Amino acid sequence: MTDARELNEREQQILQAVVNSYITTADPVGSRSVVKRFELGLSPATVRNVMADLEEMGYLQQIHTSSGRIPTDAGYRYYVNYLMHVQELTLRERNRIEHEFTEKLNDADEVLQHTSQLLALISNQAGLAESPGDDHAYVNRIEVMSVSTHRVVMLIVDNYGRVRTQTVNLDEAVHPDQLQALSRFLNDHLYRVRLDGLSGAIENQLKTFLDERRKTAELALRLLGLAPQQTRKQLFLEGAGHLFAQPEFQGVDRAKEVFDLFEERTVLAEVLRNALADERRVSTSIHIGRIGDEFGLEDISVVASPYYCKDEPIGMIGVLGPRRMPYSRLTSIVDYTAGMVSRMLTHLAR
Amino acid sequence: MTDARELNEREQQILQAVVNSYITTADPVGSRSVVKRFELGLSPATVRNVMADLEEMGYLQQIHTSSGRIPTDAGYRYYVNYLMHVQELTLRERNRIEHEFTEKLNDADEVLQHTSQLLALISNQAGLAESPGDDHAYVNRIEVMSVSTHRVVMLIVDNYGRVRTQTVNLDEAVHPDQLQALSRFLNDHLYRVRLDGLSGAIENQLKTFLDERRKTAELALRLLGLAPQQTRKQLFLEGAGHLFAQPEFQGVDRAKEVFDLFEERTVLAEVLRNALADERRVSTSIHIGRIGDEFGLEDISVVASPYYCKDEPIGMIGVLGPRRMPYSRLTSIVDYTAGMVSRMLTHLAR
DNA sequence: TGTTAGCACTCACAATGGCTGAGTGCTAAA
DNA sequence: TTTAGCACTCAGCCATTGTGAGTGCTAACA
Numbered sequence: 176m177t178d179a180r181e182l183n184e185r186e187q188q189i190l191q192a193v194v195n196s197y198i199t200t201a202d203p204v205g206s207r208s209v210v211k212r213f214e215l216g217l218s219p220a221t222v223r224n225v226m227a228d229l230e231e232m233g234y235l236q237q238i239h240t241s242s243g244r245i246p247t248d249a250g251y252r253y254y255v256n257y258l259m260h261v262q263e264l265t266l267r268e269r270n271r272i273e274h275e276f277t278e279k280l281n282d283a284d285e286v287l288q289h290t291s292q293l294l295a296l297i298s299n300q301a302g303l304a305e306s307p308g309d310d311h312a313y314v315n316r317i318e319v320m321s322v323s324t325h326r327v328v329m330l331i332v333d334n335y336g337r338v339r340t341q342t343v344n345l346d347e348a349v350h351p352d353q354l355q356a357l358s359r360f361l362n363d364h365l366y367r368v369r370l371d372g373l374s375g376a377i378e379n380q381l382k383t384f385l386d387e388r389r390k391t392a393e394l395a396l397r398l399l400g401l402a403p404q405q406t407r408k409q410l411f412l413e414g415a416g417h418l419f420a421q422p423e424f425q426g427v428d429r430a431k432e433v434f435d436l437f438e439e440r441t442v443l444a445e446v447l448r449n450a451l452a453d454e455r456r457v458s459t460s461i462h463i464g465r466i467g468d469e470f471g472l473e474d475i476s477v478v479a480s481p482y483y484c485k486d487e488p489i490g491m492i493g494v495l496g497p498r499r500m501p502y503s504r505l506t507s508i509v510d511y512t513a514g515m516v517s518r519m520l521t522h523l524a525r
Numbered sequence: 526m527t528d529a530r531e532l533n534e535r536e537q538q539i540l541q542a543v544v545n546s547y548i549t550t551a552d553p554v555g556s557r558s559v560v561k562r563f564e565l566g567l568s569p570a571t572v573r574n575v576m577a578d579l580e581e582m583g584y585l586q587q588i589h590t591s592s593g594r595i596p597t598d599a600g601y602r603y604y605v606n607y608l609m610h611v612q613e614l615t616l617r618e619r620n621r622i623e624h625e626f627t628e629k630l631n632d633a634d635e636v637l638q639h640t641s642q643l644l645a646l647i648s649n650q651a652g653l654a655e656s657p658g659d660d661h662a663y664v665n666r667i668e669v670m671s672v673s674t675h676r677v678v679m680l681i682v683d684n685y686g687r688v689r690t691q692t693v694n695l696d697e698a699v700h701p702d703q704l705q706a707l708s709r710f711l712n713d714h715l716y717r718v719r720l721d722g723l724s725g726a727i728e729n730q731l732k733t734f735l736d737e738r739r740k741t742a743e744l745a746l747r748l749l750g751l752a753p754q755q756t757r758k759q760l761f762l763e764g765a766g767h768l769f770a771q772p773e774f775q776g777v778d779r780a781k782e783v784f785d786l787f788e789e790r791t792v793l794a795e796v797l798r799n800a801l802a803d804e805r806r807v808s809t810s811i812h813i814g815r816i817g818d819e820f821g822l823e824d825i826s827v828v829a830s831p832y833y834c835k836d837e838p839i840g841m842i843g844v845l846g847p848r849r850m851p852y853s854r855l856t857s858i859v860d861y862t863a864g865m866v867s868r869m870l871t872h873l874a875r
Numbered sequence: 876t877g878t879t880a881g882c883a884c885t886c887a888c889a890a891t892g893g894c895t896g897a898g899t900g901c902t903a904a905a
Numbered sequence: 906t907t908t909a910g911c912a913c914t915c916a917g918c919c920a921t922t923g924t925g926a927g928t929g930c931t932a933a934c935a
Contacts, residue, residue, distance in 0.1 A: 203898090205897060205898050205899085206898075206899080207897075207898075208897090208898095217907085217908095218907070218908050218909080219898095219908095220900095220907075220908055220909070220910090221906090221907060221908070223898090223899070223900075224900095224907090226899095227899090227900080237898095237899090239914090239915065239916075240898090240899070240900095240913095240914055240915065241897075241898050241899050241900095241913080241914040241915050241916085242897080242898065242899090242914095242915075242916070243897080243898065243899095244898095281692040281693075281694065282692060315672060315673065316670075316672040316673070318670060320666075320668060322665060322666040322682040322686075322688075323665065323666070326686065328680075328682060328688055330678075330680060330688075330690070332672040332678060336672075336676065336692060338672075338678055338680075338690040338692065340680070340688040340690065342631040342632060342686060342688065343631075344631065415784075415788075416781070416784055416785060416788055419780065419781045419784060420781075430769065430780030430781070430784075431766070431769040431770075431780070434765075434766055434769060434780075434784065435766060438765075438766055553926095553927090555926065555927050555928085556927075556928085557926075557927075558926090558927095567878085567879095568878070568879050568880080569879090569927095570878075570879055570880070570881095571877085571878055571879070573927090573928070573929080574877095574878090574929095576928095577928090577929080587927095587928090588887095589885090589886065589887075590884095590885055590886065590927090590928070590929095591884080591885045591886050591887085591926075591927045591928050591929095592885095592886075592887070592926075592927065592928090593926080593927065593928095
């Protein structure tokens with residue numbers, strides 16, 4: 176990569192041709208096939224010269240001498256930023272997506288799980304959707320009840336309609352009245368408290384309560400001490416099998432690598448979040464390659480888009496696939512779907 | 526398979542040698558290597574004759590002329606039934622397993638999920654554990670509460686401590702008093718009702734309630750109509766990645782097949798249940814081959830064992846791997862673990 | 876009669892080498 | 906600046922060959 180100068184029109188044309196061709200066929204593309212497929216009115220030799228230039232500038236690479244060229248990360252990046260014309264969804268496709276969201280979805284987790292399935296289905300890649308984290312969720316309702324003499328269940332409903340429960344086994348019996356009092360107190364004092372600050376909040380609040388009703392307060396502390404354990408910033412991931420269909424993951428070891436990647440969902444979620452944090456913007460972002468480094472997979476790309484609840488960005492949804500992806504199509508799919516999710520969540524949390 | 530006559534001692538010895546050798550190396554085993562590895566005081570030629578006999582009887586097979594022999598299903602079956610001497614767990618291993626179950630596990634699902642992880646870990650195969658089905662679970666506590674003006678949550682705790690919730694969005698507001706009445710009624714009338722008969726039971730019971738409080742009863746019906754949707758006879762499956770390490774699943778397509786098998790968890794659960802139903806007995810059962818037929822995988826075996834709650838068989842746990850598995854070791858692992866699970870559940874449901 | 880040694884045969888697998896075809900870089904002509 | 910021509914490269918395919926582990930069969934042996 177000697178020079179970062181602008182590409183002239185012909186160079187752009189040819190880079191675009193190479194990327195397009197490679198995206199569809201997965202074969203390295205040579206000068207001959209470029210002129211054939213795209214009728215540029217140029218001879219192969221000319222194209223060769225341009226391709227050599229592009230290689231020197233770091234946009235293309237050769238897998239070995241005398242085989243066609245394939246785009247580098249920089250090549251894809253240039254393509255995505257300047258060359259790609261986003262392929263609008265057809266009415267049919269838009270209807271399809273909207274139709275999927277008319278289904279009865281009771282909480283944010285259902286919405287987002289459904290979203291990841293949908294994305295996988297229509298993109299033929301792995302679909303992903305991150306569930307709202309505890310840093311964006313707060314308590315809407317909290318309830319403590321006994322289910323047997325020595326067992327208590329705490330139930331928390333958050334502003335996205337998600338219900339989570341936590342069971343605690345007790346050494347000694349608690350009277351239902353105590354629990355009712357506790358529920359009332361917790362509801363009064365923890366309403367709208369953010370979930371990731373729950374145990375902190377309670378400690379302050381509970382001091383007043385503590386004096387009058389020591390036993391109950393201790394139980395509350397214990398329950399809430401458990402609560403953060405189930406912190407979830409869940410990542411839904413569906414259709415990972417699509418990746419196996421791609422030629423780049425056909426190798427014997429590759430399959431295992433991909434599999435491991437998906438097994439370690441929590442790690443994957445973390446990697447994704449970090450990777451996308453750099454590029455997180457208002458609209459759809461594209462992360463090319465280098466996602467799976469930790470897993471020995473360097474050729475995975477992600478097209479992701481944030482979703483919103485009441486104009487506040489909450490999390491990401493997206494599509495994960497090989498570096499060689501139909502970005503132009505996926506961009507609009509992800510973008511449109513993110514819009515739908517935002518609408519659903521804003522409605523849910525009304 | 527011309528004859529089902531008993532095997533004489535030498536034939537048994539050699540069959541055992543072949544199975545043992547094949548289990549550890551995964552290579553077809555020839556006459557020469559048998560005499561070498563097992564010092565039988567026989568010549569390869571003699572062993573060859575015996576192996577030819579065993580093949581004729583259907584216990585061994587050749588993958589092609591002039592390669593060693595491998596056991597058939599019948600061969601494994603004979604080995605498992607008559608030849609294998611169960612390898613007792615060491616004290617160390619037993620302690621290891623028991624230690625794992627000292628952890629705080631609040632309900633049956635946690636126990637069984639933990640079990641499948643544990644089995645995967647110590648067996649180096651895929652571990653599986655079926656969660657108690659609705660045909661063995663009954664209502665311990667049922668509660669209906671509002672979480673916002675137009676949203677209601679129903680919570681059911683079963684006798685295994687498992688909590689499940691169902692959200693319903695309403696068109697019109699319901700007064701908390703109504704819900705409290707409903708909760709009380711449901712608890713009185715549905716206590717100890719089996720979960721798979723819940724909606725049936727309620728219809729009968731609710732007629733009396735219906736006359737006095739029409740609105741509330743209708744809501745109840747609606748809630749309970751939704752309940753069966755979440756019927757779960759969940760199958761926990763962990764460590765599927767171990768399978769990829771086995772040489773028999775190295776082929777390019779194989780990886781995808783295995784992956785698909787695990788993706789379709791519900792189908793897998795069904796297949797397993799049917800397959801194991803034949804052989805379900807008091808103690809550990811071994812199912813050889815033919816598990817994954819629907820998925821194009823015919824060489825998967827399962828070692829499974831039932832677990833009990835208060836002397837009643839509730840479900841199965843086990844290990845899934847290639848046909849070529851160290852059965853003698855796995856048998857005792859699964860058996861011992863099943864005992865632990867039974868103890869845990871009986872304790873939980875006390 | 877059961878066991879063993881010897882021998883010819885089989886067959887998967889690996890290595891070798893030639894061929895092809897798509898692609899390249901370079902140079903000279905248009 | 907573009908193009909035609911040419912020699913060169915290299916992965917992939919195919920046929921060939923060799924090797925080694927294994928077999929079945931037969932004849933000799935205890």
